[in-house]
Amino acid sequence: xxxxxxxxxxxxxxxxxxxxxxxxxxxxxxxxxxxxxxxxxxxxxxxxxxxxxxxxxxxxxxxxxxxxxxxxxxxxxxxxxxxxxxxxxxxxxxxxxxxxxxxxxxxxxxxxxxxxxxxxxxxxxxxxxxxxxxxxxxxxxxxxxxxxxxxxxxxxxxxxxxxxxxxxxxxxxxxxxxxxxxxxxxxxxxxxxxxxxxxxxxxxxxxxxxxxxxxxxxxxxxxxxxxxxxxxxxxxxxxxxxxxxxxxxxxxxxxxxxxxxxxxxxxxxxxxxxxxxxxxxxxxxxxxxxxxxxxxxxxxxxxxxxxxxxxxxxxxxxxxxxxxxx
Amino acid sequence: xxxxxxxxxxxxxxxxxxxxxxxxxxxxxxxxxxxxxxxxxxxxxxxxxxxxxxxxxxxxxxxxxxxxxxxxxxxxxxxxxxxxxxxxxxxxxxxxxxxxxxxxxxxxxxxxxxxxxxxxxxxxxxxxxxxxxxxxxxxxxxxxxxxxxxxxxxxxxxxxxxxxxxxxxxxxxxxxxxxxxxxxxxxxxxxxxxxxxxxxxxxxxxxxxxxxxxxxxxxxxxxxxxxxxxxxxxxxxxxxxxxxxxxxxxx
Numbered sequence: 001x002x003x004x005x006x007x008x009x010x011x012x013x014x015x016x017x018x019x020x021x022x023x024x025x026x027x028x029x030x031x032x033x034x035x036x037x038x039x040x041x042x043x044x045x046x047x048x049x050x051x052x053x054x055x056x057x058x059x060x061x062x063x064x065x066x067x068x069x070x071x072x073x074x075x076x077x078x079x080x081x082x083x084x085x086x087x088x089x090x091x092x093x094x095x096x097x098x099x100x101x102x103x104x105x106x107x108x109x110x111x112x113x114x115x116x117x118x119x120x121x122x123x124x125x126x127x128x129x130x131x132x133x134x135x136x137x138x139x140x141x142x143x144x145x146x147x148x149x150x151x152x153x154x155x156x157x158x159x160x161x162x163x164x165x166x167x168x169x170x171x172x173x174x175x176x177x178x179x180x181x182x183x184x185x186x187x188x189x190x191x192x193x194x195x196x197x198x199x200x201x202x203x204x205x206x207x208x209x210x211x212x213x214x215x216x217x218x219x220x221x222x223x224x225x226x227x228x229x230x231x232x233x234x235x236x237x238x239x240x241x242x243x244x245x246x247x248x249x250x251x252x253x254x255x256x257x258x259x260x261x262x263x264x265x266x267x268x269x270x271x272x273x274x275x276x277x278x279x280x281x282x283x284x285x286x287x288x289x290x291x292x293x294x295x296x297x298x299x300x301x302x303x304x305x306x307x308x309x310x311x312x313x314x315x316x317x318x319x320x321x322x323x324x325x326x
Numbered sequence: 327x328x329x330x331x332x333x334x335x336x337x338x339x340x341x342x343x344x345x346x347x348x349x350x351x352x353x354x355x356x357x358x359x360x361x362x363x364x365x366x367x368x369x370x371x372x373x374x375x376x377x378x379x380x381x382x383x384x385x386x387x388x389x390x391x392x393x394x395x396x397x398x399x400x401x402x403x404x405x406x407x408x409x410x411x412x413x414x415x416x417x418x419x420x421x422x423x424x425x426x427x428x429x430x431x432x433x434x435x436x437x438x439x440x441x442x443x444x445x446x447x448x449x450x451x452x453x454x455x456x457x458x459x460x461x462x463x464x465x466x467x468x469x470x471x472x473x474x475x476x477x478x479x480x481x482x483x484x485x486x487x488x489x490x491x492x493x494x495x496x497x498x499x500x501x502x503x504x505x506x507x508x509x510x511x512x513x514x515x516x517x518x519x520x521x522x523x524x525x526x527x528x529x530x531x532x533x534x535x536x537x538x539x540x541x542x543x544x545x546x547x548x549x550x551x552x553x554x555x556x557x558x559x560x561x562x563x564x565x566x567x568x569x570x571x572x573x574x575x576x577x
Contacts, residue, residue, distance in 0.1 A: 003453075003456050003457075003460065003465070006424055006456055006465070006468045006469055007424075007449070007452050007453055007456050009469060010424055010425070010428070010446060010452050010469075011446035011447070011449055011452060012446060013444075013445075013446050014444035014445070014446045014447075186441075186442055186444070187441060187442070189444045189445060189446070190440055190441050190442055190443060190444060190445060191432045191437050191438050191439070191440045191443075191445045191448065192438070192439050192440055192441045193445070194425070194428075194429060194432070194445050195429060195432070195433070195438045195439070197418070197421065198418050198421075198429050201418035201419060201420055201421060202416055202417065202418050202419070204380075204412070204416050205412075205416045205417060205418065205487070207380075207400045207401065208378070208400070208404070208409075208410055208412070208416070209404065209429065209430040209433045209434075209487065209490075209491060210400070210401045210402075210403075210404030210405055210433050210434065210491065211401060211433045211438055212401050212439070213401075215439070216439065219439075
């Protein structure tokens, strides 16, 4: 292979592919096509951001976590508390949610990221559980088990009121998700993002080429926490409610399932797994209100057995099979 | 006289009763072609781990160009030019050759932590990586994931990644291990053609390779240095023949 050719193909990799417009076209089309599902759509969009934050730590840096809900909940409670205490401005609410979540990510990361593997997994769980109990105990402030009620979210930019049909909420979530996706996409294509892949692929080698592995992991953990915080704040603002379950293990686990369904470490896994899961959940729970979780479980088993790497992994294999036949 | 490029003084490490390094005094001169040999379990790889910072020693000192580095983390030692390869290939398996080398170059240039500009825009780094890949004869496969390469080629990538860090001292941990004999020639050629400002410490079981490349040989047994000297002296040493060479074909 010629030098300029190889270097060029490497140097062009961060450019946009036409297929990358697809999720956004679908999101806009869905808004017009299914007006009654717009509120669910807003939830899906905000949850995609949550799954994207998990993909950054799990899929790129290889940090296995069961505590991502801690940051989601921290963002939600921050935005929620601001809105119940007389500051309902949504954008600053999002930013405050991101800041608080990032701070918790940074401080907990400083301690727990010294470990790896199973120990780290347990410690992420511990951090989330501690936060859960702290919020539960502080019921005078947070409403404890009853959740945080009485949020008053102001119109966006003082103009766009959150309406009953969820139209504003949908577009708000869509725009925030789009901006965050742009940032994450930039991040994973940067040298920093590539070094995260290096850490995931072979941490010993990363040490051996002189990379400050601990620092890199802490930075990505903090950024991921901030994104999860924005996602939580989005859901709090658009539903005007924060439940204690936002901080629960259930949520941390579910987001991983959604991500695995879509495909981990591929940036677009969240865009496929989250809608699939949440729409399936919506459908199954209508058809079979008691046993719907069974069907989700069955779907999960089938995916793990027959489609490792999730839907995107499956697509990649089909693509390479088609190519090799030519 | 300038200090040796790498030196250890009384380097000691033990796991319980097992001493993997016992008071090791070792000097690697500038531009040296030095081999470290010894039977399995002699502590050769542990010595590499100690020197590069993968294992903390119990006692002793490690110096690079006369400066103490015993307590420095691994990354800081790499910045001082202390670079290793792995006995069992340790590459970024899913990534292609060019990217494996580029990651190392980015770290050396201090741009590995940049957050926003796409990696593809750091063209000089990629071009430098490609030049190195080409120099080692890997250009044809530059865009192939390393886990699809023949093992001998993977060993070359291992060396390419190390060279990307512009080492002063290069510790080659069994560079030809596991490579079919037909392909080990390429690896030997590459090692022979390395610039003389890199001091090499080669750990190897393949005696052909050792006696072809090394100007000095250190023999380790059970965590201690048994003897050190030029190849002829080592080959003639009765003690060495007994513990080590005698088990194999004479060199």
